[in-house]
Amino acid sequence: MVGGTKQPRPGTLLDLLDEPLRGELGNLGISTRFARGERLIHVGDPGEWVMLVTSGVAQVVGEDANGATVILDIAAAGDLIGEAAVLDPDHPQRMASVVAMSTVVVRRIPAPEFRAFLDKHSEAAIGLLVIANRRMRIAQHQRTVTQTRVSFQHIAERLDYLLDTCGYRTQHGWAFTVPWTREDLADFIPTGRTTLITKLTRFEDHGIIARARKFITVTDRARLTAVAQGRTTLE
Numbered sequence: 001m002v003g004g005t006k007q008p009r010p011g012t013l014l015d016l017l018d019e020p021l022r023g024e025l026g027n028l029g030i031s032t033r034f035a036r037g038e039r040l041i042h043v044g045d046p047g048e049w050v051m052l053v054t055s056g057v058a059q060v061v062g063e064d065a066n067g068a069t070v071i072l073d074i075a076a077a078g079d080l081i082g083e084a085a086v087l088d089p090d091h092p093q094r095m096a097s098v099v100a101m102s103t104v105v106v107r108r109i110p111a112p113e114f115r116a117f118l119d120k121h122s123e124a125a126i127g128l129l130v131i132a133n134r135r136m137r138i139a140q141h142q143r144t145v146t147q148t149r150v151s152f153q154h155i156a157e158r159l160d161y162l163l164d165t166c167g168y169r170t171q172h173g174w175a176f177t178v179p180w181t182r183e184d185l186a187d188f189i190p191t192g193r194t195t196l197i198t199k200l201t202r203f204e205d206h207g208i209i210a211r212a213r214k215f216i217t218v219t220d221r222a223r224l225t226a227v228a229q230g231r232t233t234l235e
């Protein structure tokens, strides 16, 4: 089960709920496992269940106006996905795909069971609304970013967010629990791969990140956050 034992990650639906509600939600549905690269949700499919992520990391993937892949968000333990098609009778199809970046374990909860849970617990319905608004806030912010002139601050914001979602502290700084290639990072920020590589070099020059082959680690998280919050600049 998800609830009860461990403090949920800040910013997730589980984090917004009190015990014993967390425990109750964590026990709904059945446990289902996905291998890395497998799709948890296919865009366009009918919404018949929601998923509460128990462990692992998945990408919520969409397409931009040119058909290029955009990583809309990351889902990790404590996140609930697949509620949009389940709750909107006018748009019952999945609006995005969700792809496992590692082994992912979820509670797969049938739509009627999830609706009954929301009917019974208004806190959970309000929590879902809060999460939807947070996603909207991120989407609104992302619209202000032009891909060709993406700033150091924006890259730092996105890296900081990724570390909150799927990062862990190491002896030398912070690393990701799943392998983020430069291609993945470029899709997530989003920016072109060449632009990203050029900008990452500046972060490296300032000792904020280190690159080992295809992957990066964050060696100075405090400075990264300072750049993200506009308290210091690399321009």
Ligand SMILES: Nc1ncnc2c1ncn2[C@@H]1O[C@@H]2COP(=O)(O)O[C@H]2[C@H]1O
Pocket (backbone or CB within 6 Å): 041, 047, 060, 072, 073, 080, 081, 082, 083, 084, 085, 086, 093, 094, 095, 096, 097, 098, 135, 139
């Ligand atoms: N921009 C986004 N940010 C975060 N999550 C999203 C975003 N778009 C879609 N999702 C999630 O991805 C799910 C895909 O299936 P649904 O449309 O049912 O519900 C969707 C949301 O849970």
